[in-house]
Amino acid sequence: MSDSLQNRLIQTRVVPVLRYGDAESALYAADIAIRAGFECIELTWTIPNVLDVLRNLRQQHGAAVLLGVGTLMEEDQAQRALDAGADFLVSPGLATDLVAPAHEAGKLCLLGAFTPSEVMAAIQARADIVKVFPADTGGLTHLAALRAVFSSTLFCPTGGVSAQNMHDYFRAGANVVGIGSSLFDKQAFAARDTDRLLAAARHTLEAAHGKPA
Template sequence: MLTVKQQIEMSKVVAILRNVPLDRLPRVMEALYDGGIRVAEITLNSEYALDGIRVMRKTYEGRMAIGAGTVVSKENVNQAIDAGAEFLISPHVDERIIDAALSRSSTPIPGALTPTEILRATAAGAPLVKLFPCTTFGPGYMKELLAPLNNVKFIAVGGVTAPLAASYIQAGAIAVGAGSGLVSHADVMTHNYTAITSNARELVRHIESSD
């Protein structure tokens, strides 16, 4: 059985689902799956996020890795894991969150931007680091970071588009996180699931072209 880290490395995409209504979440997830996405996070600052994680984990068991995003406290860690989250993504570095996740055999993925933050995250035991907000400095910045920090496994997150995704993979990221560019609020509210599948396929296509 693949670890979460292996699943993310194989998928190269983490879909970020924020504020997707619970009654539309199954169709959104189906659309993403049809588009080739195999890893998704549901952010905890969304209404009914824990219910969404619980239902989607049960629905996609063995087919798709389901995690929690915007994990900002130890309480969030326990709530998300209890709901079935397989990995925990944070916007920042907090050793208490990393420790709490590891103590429950979950995968913490803290957000970091500077070399100091990145090394704090890895020193605390984080196997993956979310480079956030990555587009502030671009793929070149990440490539520069990887010169001295070549053992760090980066997921590039923050304003990533399909063309940019390929650039980050080419620069050394193991994966990218995609949010509104993949699942827009307008498409969700108008039930335009075909557009979500199309966005997913386009993103996957760009990433595969970077290999």
């Protein structure tokens, strides 16, 4: 099952990383992203009542949308996320304890890494995808250097990736990218300008699956 999930996640090209201070905003953002055509959503553990948000989305969309929980740091968090229906787990660092419960459940685990040694540790821990975080700290040359050494590793840079620079990251070696706060215009989101938000999200998704300008 995990191979199928891995292929689906990679094919999405972009994972919206939703980090909000209340559950209602997270649900609204997820609804916009899914209506725009995104087939994968990452909810951060920092969202209040995040597991209720996850269950709500799972009830609405079933298996049609890949749902993950990020900013996980402990095995107990991982198990609770899996029990609530997560398809994939994401950690900002080398939380290797997350891998076993994810794989036992037939789900994916993305471990955060930045240095070559951390990438090696993530590979040795059997992470399905290595999350290069924070991506913008090292930038494109850093990712390209990692890709040159770890040619068969799947990379997902997150942190500073946007619709404007995502193709630069793809060229540097990303297999999939995580886009967080830049996915939605803050003023449009605060105003709940659904039409504007949908149009921008669709444009980002179309651009991700098309060719860079």
